[in-house]
Amino acid sequence: DAGVTQSPTHLIKTRGQQVTLRCSPKSGHDTVSWYQQALGQGPQFIFQYYEEEERQRGNFPDRFSGHQFPNYSSELNVNALLLGDSALYLCASSYTGDVQPQHFGDGTRLSIL
Amino acid sequence: GDSVTQMEGPVTLSEEAFLTINCTYTATGYPSLFWYVQYPGEGLQLLLKATKADDKGSNKGFEATYRKETTSFHLEKGSVQVSDSAVYFCALKWATGSYQLTFGKGTKLSVIP
Numbered sequence: 296d297a298g299v300t301q302s303p304t305h306l307i308k309t310r311g312q313q314v315t316l317r318c319s320p321k322s323g324h325d326t327v328s329w330y331q332q333a334l335g336q337g338p339q340f341i342f343q344y345y346e347e348e349e350r351q352r353g354n355f356p357d358r359f360s361g362h363q364f365p366n367y368s369s370e371l372n373v374n375a376l377l378l379g380d381s382a383l384y385l386c387a388s389s390y391t392g393d394v395q396p397q398h399f400g401d402g403t404r405l406s407i408l
Numbered sequence: 409g410d411s412v413t414q415m416e417g418p419v420t421l422s423e424e425a426f427l428t429i430n431c432t433y434t435a436t437g438y439p440s441l442f443w444y445v446q447y448p449g450e451g452l453q454l455l456l457k458a459t460k461a462d463d464k465g466s467n468k469g470f471e472a473t474y475r476k477e478t479t480s481f482h483l484e485k486g487s488v489q490v491s492d493s494a495v496y497f498c499a500l501k502w503a504t505g506s507y508q509l510t511f512g513k514g515t516k517l518s519v520i521p
Contacts, residue, residue, distance in 0.1 A: 299451070328507065337412075337497050337511030338452070351507045385451055387509075396442065397509060399451035 297322060299388050299400035307406045308376050316371040316403045320388030327369040328397060329361060330385040338385055344369050345391065373405075381407045410435040412498050414512035421488055421519050429483040429515045431472075431498035439500040441465075441474055441481040442509070446495045455483075455496070488519045 300319045308314050320327050326345045330338035340353035344363035358374045367388075373380055383404050387397035415430040433441070440459045444452040456465030458474035458481065465472050472483045481498060498512040 301451075326507075328509075330509075335513075337499075337513045338509070340508035340510070343507045345507075353508060387452075396454050396457060398454070399444075401449070401451040 299324075299386055299398055301384075301386050301400040301403050303403060304401070305404045305406075307408060309408050310376055310378060312376050313372065313374045314376060314405060316373075316384050316386075316405070318369045318371070318386030318388075318400060320367050320369070320386075321398050324388035324390050324398070325367050326389045326391060327363060327367065328387045328389070329369070329371045330387065331355070332383040332385055332402070334382070341371070376407050378407050381405060410439070410500060410510045412500055412510055412512035414496075414498050414515050417495075417514070418516040418518060421517070423490055423519055423521050424487045425519075427483070427485040427488045427492075427517070429496055429498075429517070431481045431483065431512060433479050433481065433498075433500050435479075435500060437502075438476060439502050441472070442499045442501065443470070443472055443481070443483050444497045444499060444511075446497065446514070448494070452497065488517070490519045490521055493517055493519045 328343040329341040332338040342352040347363045360372045363369045383402040385402045386400045389397045411434045442457045443455040445455045456467040458465040461476035463474045495514045495516045497514045499509045
């Protein structure tokens, strides 16, 4: 049973570019959340997608956007990249219920030069 | 707003030593509480959880008790192993009305033989 899978594992971009990160949820899960983890910090919630809609958003600018597809997979897009966007981006999936624990992928390491 | 505070790391212990990692939270009400573990180069794995006051979560020899009077959820293990070396994150989540996990900054544990 595959867990949460993310691609790519590593990515290097330059300032001002745009990036798309991808996530496939664990089998049976229909909800996808995205987190940003800066070096030495805990993950920070970016947003959550359910039924192809963004249903909650954390304190991140509009440069961060996302999408969920009918098969529940998801993309995170970041425009106009800044040096401060360098981080590990984690995807987590869960089943609809609010109290269900979130299962995390291994993340995408994004480096901005 | 909600916040989670963990003891500062890094923590270095000898194998078979007793482990305590302190976690306190600030929130109005009684959220669900979690401990996640992150091994080098990997995403987060759920270690244990507690959803109401006085609940004890346990897994792989780790335990934590939800103490509402002290708003704490300290992680303990009686005898650590080298394989327990990782970063440990305390987190909270509301059962209803919010979908995000709020994390502490993490505590790095190194266990030496």
